[in-house]
Amino acid sequence: MSTDSPRPQASEPPIAEAHVMGGEEATDLRASPSLPAPEGAAPSAPLDFRGVDLGSLPRAALRARFVERGLPPFRAEQLYRGLHVRMTRQLDELPELPLSLRQALAIASPLPRLEVVQAPVSALDGARKLVLQTRSLEVIEAVLMPMPGGWTTLCLSSQVGCKMGCDFCATARLPVRRNLSAGEIVEQVAVVCRLRAEEGHVRGGVSGGVAGPLAARPQNLVFMGMGEPLDNFDAVCDALDILTDPKGYGFSPRRITVSTVGLAKRIAGLHARHPHVHLAWSLTATTDATRERLMPVNRGVPIAKMVEALQALPRDPQRKLTFEYALLAGVNDGDDDADRLAAMAIDLGAHINAIPFNVWPGAPYERPTRARVAAFAARVAHAGAGISLRESRGQDIGAACGQLAGQAAAQPVG
Numbered sequence: 109m110s111t112d113s114p115r116p117q118a119s120e121p122p123i124a125e126a127h128v129m130g131g132e133e134a135t136d137l138r139a140s141p142s143l144p145a146p147e148g149a150a151p152s153a154p155l156d157f158r159g160v161d162l163g164s165l166p167r168a169a170l171r172a173r174f175v176e177r178g179l180p181p182f183r184a185e186q187l188y189r190g191l192h193v194r195m196t197r198q199l200d201e202l203p204e205l206p207l208s209l210r211q212a213l214a215i216a217s218p219l220p221r222l223e224v225v226q227a228p229v230s231a232l233d234g235a236r237k238l239v240l241q242t243r244s245l246e247v248i249e250a251v252l253m254p255m256p257g258g259w260t261t262l263c264l265s266s267q268v269g270c271k272m273g274c275d276f277c278a279t280a281r282l283p284v285r286r287n288l289s290a291g292e293i294v295e296q297v298a299v300v301c302r303l304r305a306e307e308g309h310v311r312g313g314v315s316g317g318v319a320g321p322l323a324a325r326p327q328n329l330v331f332m333g334m335g336e337p338l339d340n341f342d343a344v345c346d347a348l349d350i351l352t353d354p355k356g357y358g359f360s361p362r363r364i365t366v367s368t369v370g371l372a373k374r375i376a377g378l379h380a381r382h383p384h385v386h387l388a389w390s391l392t393a394t395t396d397a398t399r400e401r402l403m404p405v406n407r408g409v410p411i412a413k414m415v416e417a418l419q420a421l422p423r424d425p426q427r428k429l430t431f432e433y434a435l436l437a438g439v440n441d442g443d444d445d446a447d448r449l450a451a452m453a454i455d456l457g458a459h460i461n462a463i464p465f466n467v468w469p470g471a472p473y474e475r476p477t478r479a480r481v482a483a484f485a486a487r488v489a490h491a492g493a494g495i496s497l498r499e500s501r502g503q504d505i506g507a508a509c510g511q512l513a514g515q516a517a518a519q520p521v522g
């Protein structure tokens with residue numbers, strides 16, 4: 109196909125479309141004159157999708173891949189809708205795509221798949237931990253948490269394991285470490301949508317009035333599971349593209365929170381791509397000395413650097429900033445800590461989520477007493493900062509903050 113191939117007349121549907129309308133299969137979409145090949149493209153291999161990770165591509169990127177191969181963009185839209193609205197992972201469940209195209213797509217990288225290995229439900233609060241196995245047999249975890257008012261929040265993982273090495277976190281002990289693809293991140297949401305749809309948790313108001321798995325999506329997403337989201341920046345941003353796309357999952361960015369230990373360099377980039385998602389800073393200590401001990405990231409990015417990055421963001425009263433603060437007995441739960449924390453929160457307009465430490469087997473820290481936790485929160489509030497005391501969900505099933513450890517497949521190191 110050359111770049112000056114004649115385009116079809118306005119009344120004439122593109123060839124590929126005509127095949128579908130006529131109920132026939134196209135035999136070779138490369139022959140379609142509906143779109144020119146890109147300049148310099150090798151005409152012999154426009155339908156070669158080898159190595160293309162279809163499930164990880166945001167809609168615009170997927171369209172671009174199709175157009176590069178001389179395919180009409182509406183075919184990309186059809187595939188995208190199949191993957192992210194109907195949530196099918198079988199190309200033969202997409203009869204709207206011609207057989208020849210499905211065959212071409214079949215040699216792309218396999219679509220993401222996460223197998224539910226275990227799904228224990230907390231007897232304490234109804235939280236459900238989903239232990240999920242990737243195609244390459246690693247285990248990640250996501251947690252579905254019922255919230256007041258019948259809402260649900262899904263806590264997503266962004267990496268297998270985590271190299272940030274926070275001393276209070278079980279995930280940091282995992283031997284396996286790799287980034288999840290955007291498709292694997294999104295797939296955690298798809299798994300939950302399918303499960304909830306099967307269980308009848310379907311609600312209205314989703315894009316296009318779509319029934320099926322999308323109508324069972326949770327209301328809120330938080331990137332607070334395994335991994336440091338900003339250490340897997342591109343995949344997390346691509347996943348956010350798909351999750352917030354009105355023609356994909358359709359989540360409002362205001363229903364999504366991305367948490368970070370403080371990768372200050374990535375804050376501006378995240379804001380550039382997703383200005384409206386909420387940010388959570390996993391702070392946990394208010395002096396560099398203590399924070400360096402608890403969170404090695406602080407050696408490269410001291411507190412002041414992260415404060416500077418946050419202060420540089422344009423003001424947006426709709427975008428929330430929270431400090432996540434794990435309370436560790438005798439480490440960061442003193443009156444001085446409370447005073448410094450309150451001052452920082454007031455300065456940055458942040459709300460504090462204080463979470464008494466969830467002890468896991470072999471953890472080198474303890475949970476403060478109830479009285480100490482209450483006194484800490486009261487002191488912060490008295491200073492004028494907003495603070496909520498949170499109890500992590502799913503403590504009895506190892507689903508609480510800092511407990512996610514892929515126990516089904518991996519043993520903690522050391």
Ligand code: SF4
Nearest residue numbers: 270272274277280335
């Ligand atoms: S707390 Fe978060 S960033 Fe730190 S090691 Fe655990 S998963 Fe990684």
